[in-house]
Amino acid sequence: MAAALTALALSRLLGPWNTGTGPAYRELADVVRLLILDGRIPLDTALPSERALCAALDVSRTTVTAAYSSLREQGFLSSGQGSRGRTRIPELTPFGSALFGPQPPSTGALAAPGLTAPGLTAPDGLVDLAYSALPASGEVVHRAFAAALTELPALLPGFGYDALGLLPLRQAVADRYTAAGVPTQPGQVMVTSGAQHALTIIIRTLADRQDRVLVEHPSYPHALDAIRSAKCRPVPVAFAGSGWDLPAMETAMAQQKPKLAYLVPDFHNPTGLIMPDAQRRQLARAAAAAGTVLVADETLRDLNLDGTATTPLAGFGSTVVSVGSLSKSHWGGLRTGWIRASESMIQRFAAARTTLDLGGPVMEQLAAAHLVRALEEPLPALLQTLRRNRSALLDLLAKHLPTWQVAPPAGGLSVWCRLPAPISTALTVLAPDYGIRLAAGPRFGIGGAFERNLRLPFTLPPDKLEVAVLALRAAQDRLDAAPQLRRSLTQAPAVAIA
Structure with missing residues (x-):
């Protein structure tokens, strides 16, 4: 049965919404919009009738009518029978909209005054x-590079270009997936210059301009940047309480048919949530039915503080593309990551990669192979x-x-x-x-x-x-x-x- 929100329930969610800083209808629409974006009003929920809400809020019918009209124009409310529309997420264009205004530039977020990236011009003492x-796990990383230095001479007669990555590292990554219950061959792994590089390759290969990409809401900011940079349309789906809203995700995939769905199922950034295996299985089925490729960001998977047992998302569907990295487990300065997918998809990624680079640095890959094989040490x-x-x-x-x-x-x-x-x-x-x-x-x-x-x-x-x-x-x-x-x-x- 479809969800519906009573006027009393909505008034409680709104709280002290009428601050007097603008037209009442606009303030009402703005607060409802943020409640939808924050997930406190789930998608596909019928809002109360205009008559009921104006009585509950003690405002004029004109105020509620104008607020609902604004939400419909912005794409947050469907046209329903009578005045009861259902909540939804608007279809965005890659160039912004009246709802959100101009999107951030493709080069990333602007920095607030005095706030800069560490290692550049960060003020001392902050x-x-x-x-x-x-x-970095200093001694372990240093030892891996020392070993890599002894192995480097054997590779010097070659050209040094390899779009897939060095075999020892791809084998080490494949072995880790196999040990986690997802049988993997080296041909199903491509080495990248970090997880962000991997995500950029995936989006450029599998999505075109204006294609939809489903994302959790909230989500990892640099993933949102990569989606916008590719001129794709992010389709945000809010969390429900203390976990993923699978019905809302299924609805979004069935209705909007996104090409990709970018997810962080393992200790989600920023919420820290972990997706149970039952939900992973359900999500993989829904994605397969909608023709959506699931992109699972697993960069935080090894940082399992409470020993929660899960299977990598790739264990539940053949069209799942997994992204991994050593940035969180060892050191961001390594700039070494990987993509795990079917062999045919890996070949597509390798072909598309040449527009970005011709392969990763050899020394870092040799060292990374040692680190992946000995991850349990640090x-x-x-x-x-x-x-x-x-x-x-x-x-x-x-x-x-x-x-x-x-x-x-x-x-x-x-x-x-x-x-x-x-x-x-x-x-x-x-x-x-x-x-x-x-x-x-x-x-x-x-x-x-x-x-x-x-x-x-x-x-x-x-x-x-x-x-x-x-x-x-x-x-x-x-x-x-x-x-x-x-x-x-x-x-x-x-x-x-x-």
């Missing part, structure tokens, strides 16, 4: 919480450190920011916080004044969603995390004392992140 990444100590950091961050948030809602993630590198007010961008802009750098919640979404959310990595040691949380508390106190400042800062641009 505690960096914009990047969810780890320093992993236990790394997981122990991350568990300690996660516990410290959760305790600090509970003590100093008790109004923030945080669900402990079972793995990954960060927590996704629910803020007591829509202050994410404002906090991000103020953060450097308090010695920290943040990534605002809207950077993880589409259309300005997630102003009530903030991703906090637990990649730093407890003493640095304490400094960061105390700074967050001070910044929030400043915003609480100056509502006008909060409103002005919310219009700031987003920060670049990883």
Whole structure:
């Protein structure tokens, strides 16, 4: 039976929506739009009738009628029988729309004042919480490169170009998938210069301009950038409560027929959620029925802090394309990733790759082969450190920011916080004044969603995390004392992140 929302239930979700800062109908439409984007109003839900809602909100019929009309024009509300339309996600063009305005430039996000990528011109002394990444496992990485140096002379007589990647590394990656329950041959693996490079190759090969790509909402920002850069249309599907909304994803695939669906099923970035095997199987069936290729980003899969057992998504469907990387488990500076797919699809990726490069650097691949084969060596100590950091961050948030809602993630590198007010961008802009750098919640979404959310990595040691949380508390106190400042800062641009 299709879902429907009563006027009383919607009024509770709206909260104090009428702030008097603009026309009432526009404020009402804006809040309903964000509720849909945040997933608090699921897709395909019938909104209450105009008559019932104007009575519940104590506003004129004209206000509700105009708000519903605006939502229909923006594509968030279908034309329904009478005045009861159903919630939906609008069809976007790659060049923006009246709903979202111009899309970000294809080169990536703009940086907010004073917020730059680490390693470039970052101000000294800032505690960096914009990047969810780890320093290198130094001794292990150094040892792998030392071994690679002894192996390099045997390869020097060759040309050094290989679109698929070195066989020893492809074999090591294939062996790991086989051990995880997904039989894989080296011919099903292509080595890339990181996961972002892999995703770019996949999108360029399998999707054309204006093709739809289903994404979780929120999602990894650089994946959204890659989709926009290819002039494809992101189709966001919000999470439902504490997990994936499979009915909404099935509906989106059946109705919109996206070419691709980009997912992070293992310790999702930014929420930290992990998809159970039953949902993976259901999702793979729905994608096969819709003709949608599932792209599973598995860069965080090895960071399994609580030992949750799952099978890689590729174990449930032959059209799944898996993306992996050593950036999170070992070091981002390695710039080594891979694609796992059918052999025929790998050949297509290799042919398309030549428009980007002619293959990866040989030394890094030789070293990566050692790291992939010996992943269990650094992993236990790394997981122990991350568990300690996660516990410290959760305790600090509970003590100093008790109004923030945080669900402990079972793995990954960060927590996704629910803020007591829509202050994410404002906090991000103020953060450097308090010695920290943040990534605002809207950077993880589409259309300005997630102003009530903030991703906090637990990649730093407890003493640095304490400094960061105390700074967050001070910044929030400043915003609480100056509502006008909060409103002005919310219009700031987003920060670049990883």
